[in-house]
Every structure is written in structure tokens, then in C-alpha cells.
């Protein structure tokens with residue numbers, strides 16, 4: 243790895259220099275061969291003991307400059323002036339063969355000055371969950387942080403559940419700049435730092451954007467498109483705090499996330515979100531709220547005249563709705579086979595979603611079934627589906643390529659395989675018992691979410707809804 247550490251070159255108040263804490267017995271769980279290749283790295287090399295030591299935090303590679311990034315954030319609406327990487331350590335950045343810049347970060351690598359009460363560690367379950375979910379998202383075409391490798395530490399981690407095996411995730415991403423990173427400096431009145439951060443965010447994520455207003459507009463657009471993609475996949479992020487809102491529009495922090503099985507728009511998924519603040523149907527509003535926080539941080543850079551700055555920033559945040567709506571329509575339009583969905587198609591799409599919710603259809607299977615002719619089976623009362631399908635067929639008749647064209651569009655927009663909770667849970671349970679084969683099988687299936695054969699066991703929904711009702715949180 244050849245490091246080029248742009249974040250470490252920022253002034254010292256952006257981070258705390260911090261080495262990972264070595265672990266007892268590093269054990270390789272996985273190296274992501276496809277991603278390594280994309281990054282210009284040799285997966286065989288990364289699987290050698292020296293690199294396993296690096297992924298565990300026991301060895302610092304040449305050129306790395308390890309640090310914990312400072313950030314703040316609103317958690318469930320409440321302001322926390324000081325968060326920061328409490329268990330993640332950025333080793334440094336490398337440039338891939340295509341010029342792309344990658345942060346190499348170890349999540350679960352030990353305590354940092356931002357750890358507060360935490361132990362700086364992660365246990366194997368959430369490490370595997372993040373690995374599987376983030377790689378599934380990448381294969382589904384959703385912007386996300388990635389998983390390059392996972393290792394076990396040979397040390398126990400203590401959580402509510404008791405003694406658990408420790409692990410470290412090597413997470414890579416085009417950056418780890420969060421809305422909360424901006425908030426950290428805005429709360430301190432540090433305009434100079436905001437300026438540096440703005441320049442870096444533009445260079446790394448939104449080249450071409452001009453100044454703070456340009457950054458805000460680009461971040462809002464990226465966030466709107468991202469959340470529309472989440473919605474179209476039945477994905478619930480679960481912890482959309484501003485410290486988990488990425489300024490480049492990547493999905494970040496897979497703590498309590500889930501893909502829905504049975505479609506419940508207001509489904510509450512995690513034990514840390516008992517009021518459903520981050521339920522599926524609330525995600526667009528929450529994203530707007532998070533963007534408004536970014537906007538307020540950038541005000542002093544947008545215009546010296548505060549009234550003007552507020553007006554410009556407000557307009558930029560309000561643009562979310564139109565971008566989101568267009569993306570939502572295109573995504574859901576494709577899901578029902580439309581090449582170019584029109585505004586009036588919203589009723590058709592909404593009609594199907596209402597039906598799915600009323601009949602507790604499986605979100606993924608119902609949509610995939612449209613392409614495969616099995617959608618009707620996902621509804622308790624097939625007759626209700628038939629009534630909707632009449633209007634749908636009539637609309638499809640106006641589209642290019644007839645039913646064949648529509649089927650191809652649906653097969654490309656509706657995955658057959660998603661990381662279902664019960665499958666992820668199975669993989670974790672087996673891994674804790676020392677068997678990593680189910681994890682590797684699931685990872686392989688998720689790499690090709692649209693091409694799974696009809697008899698793939700990973701297509702199946704859980705037998706009973708209560709399987710997904712169990713709550714969990716990601717630490």
C-alpha cells in the first residue's frame with residue numbers, strides 16, 4: 243500500500259493521532275478479493291500474516307499515519323458536541339489504479355481520546371453484519387463504505403449479551419467526512435477549519451462544486467438520490483444521526499440497519515430507536531433535517547450577509563424534495579417495469595405499495611415476482627393483486643419493448659437476494675461457533691443480487707414475521 247494521507251495533513255484539531263491497540267491473536271476471517279483488485283491491491287498478499295497483523299492493528303504499515311477523526315453530531319435529535327472515532331482508527335489513504343482515493347480504516351481497533359465510556363472494540367456479530375450489508379449495498383449499486391477485510395482478535399468483548407468474540411473490520415471509503423464533522427467545527431466557531439473541510443469534501447466527493455453553497459447543493463442532491471435508493475430496496479438505515487450522514491452521499495454505519503422482509507412502512511427496527519424516528523417511511527424527512535444541519539454549519543461560508551446566506555442555504559435544502567421525488571419515481575418506476583415513469587405513475591406505484599402493506603407482502607419477493615410472474619403468490623388475497631395488475635398491464639402496454647422490455651427492466655431493478663436478517667443472523671451464529679462457511683456463502687450470494695438462480699436458498703423470506711421483529715443494536 244502506498245499511502246498519501248491528506249486528512250493527516252490537515253491541522254491537528256481535526257483529529258487525535260492514535261495507534262490501534264494490539265490484540266492477542268489476530269485471525270483472518272475474510273479478505274474481499276474483488277474490492278482489493280478494484281483498489282489495486284493483491285488479495286493473496288493481503289491474506290498473508292503480515293497483513294492480518296495490520297488488519298488487527300498489531301502492525302502499522304509503512305507510510306500510514308494513524309488517527310481518530312473528530313466529529314460531533316445530533317443523536318436522535320439531541321446535540322452531542324463531541325463524538326469522534328471512539329473505536330475506529332484511520333490508518334491513512336491510498337490512491338487506487340484509477341486515481342480514486344480510499345480511506346483505510348480499522349473499526350474496533352481500540353480506545354481513542356473520543357471513546358468516552360466505550361471500550362474501543364467491536365464484536366464479531368456487527369463486524370460481519372456491516373461486512374455483509376455494505377458489500378450487498380455495493381453490489382446493488384448503492385453508494386456505500388466498503389469492507390476490505392475482517393479479522394478476529396482472540397480477545398473477548400463484553401456486551402449486554404455477555405462475553406463475545408472480538409473482531410476488527412477494515413472499512414474503506416472515499417472519505418469518512420460526516421455532517422457531524424462540519425458540526426464539530428461550526429459549534430466551535432472555527433470558520434477556518436470549515437473552509438478546509440469544505441475544500442476537502444469538494445475535492446473528494448463533489449469535484450466541480452463551487453464553494454460552500456456548491457458543496458451544500460451537491461451533498462443535498464447526493465443524499466436525496468441515496469435515500470431514494472434505500473427506499474426502493476426496502477432498506478432501513480436505523481441510525482440516521484448527523485454523525486452517520488456522509489457528506490459524499492455514501493451509506494455509512496451499518497449498526498442497526500435492516501432490509502425489510504414484510505412491508506411495514508413505519509416499521510421500527512432497532513432496540514435503540516423505540517419511537518421509530520428512523521423508520522423506513524421517515525427516512526426522507528430525516529435526511530432533509532440532517533442536510534439542514536449541514537446548511538447551518540456552512541452559513542458563514544455561503545455569504546457574509548447572514549440573511550442572504552440563510553435564503554441561499556434554505557433554497558439548497560428545499561431542493562431535496564424535487565431531486566428525491568424524481569429519483570423515487572425513476573427507481574420505483576423501473577421496479578414495476580417502466581422505462582420512463584411519469585408523475586401520474588405515482589398513483590400506480592402507491593397503489594401497489596398500499597396493497598403490499600395491507601397484505602403484509604414480502605417487499606423484495608413481491609417486486610422480484612413482478613419480473614418472474616410470481617408476484618401474485620406473495621399476496622394473501624390474490625384478487626386484490628389482480629385488480630391492481632389490470633391497470634399495471636394497461637400502463638406497460640404504452641412502454642417500449644412490451645412485456646419483454648418491462649421484464650428486463652424489472653429484473654435489473656428488483657434484487658432476488660438481499661441480506662435478510664435471519665440469514666445474517668445464521669451466519670453470525672455459525673461464525674461465533676467457529677464456522678465461517680455460512681458467512682462466505684452469504685457473501686458470495688450477495689455479490690450477484692440480481693442473478694440468483696430461482697432455487698437459491700438465499701431468496702427465501704423468513705417463515706414468520708417475528709423472526710425480523712427481534713430487536714438488535716449494532717455495537
Ligand SMILES: Nc1ncnc2c1ncn2[C@@H]1O[C@H](COP(=O)(O)OP(=O)(O)OP(=O)(O)O)[C@@H](O)[C@H]1O
Pocket residue numbers: 325326327328329330356357358359360361362363364481485486494495496497716717
Ligand atoms: N465500543 C465503543 N467504544 C468506543 N466508542 C464507541 C463504541 N461504540 C460506539 N462508539 C462511539 O459512539 C459514537 C456513536 O456510535 P455509532 O454507533 O454511531 O458509531 P459506530 O458504529 O462506532 O461507527 P461509524 O459511525 O464509524 O460506523 C461514535 O463516536 C463511536 O465512535
Ligand SMILES: [Mg+2]
Pocket residue numbers: 485486495
Ligand atoms: Mg456512527
